Amino acid sequence: MDLSETNQTAYRHPWELSRMEILLKELEKLNIRGEVLDIGCGDGYFDKEIIKKFPLITNIWGVDIHAERCVHQGKEHYVNSYNELQKDKKSLILF
Secondary structure, three states, X not given: OOHHHOOOOOOOXXXXXXXXXXXXXXXXXXXXXXEXXXXXXXXOHHHHHHHHHOOOEEEEEEEOOOHHHHHHHOHHHOOOOHHHOOOOOOOEEEO
């Protein structure tokens, strides 16, 4: 499913909600803290939910081929290319 098929402000497809529930349960087991890199972040929905649930995650870097989707979600941390990302270790990489 492509996120462009959904209304990004109100409705989430049941598949997407189910995937989020499973992802959050798995992440609880890992005790994630620090920074996360999300490759293919889309509109940032997963990132926003992860940040709410896990307060020890300090930053999420979202990368997507459709950069305009990322910009409206994370203007503070927008970078033009992956070369601008901080080169330190990430606690988790999602893709």
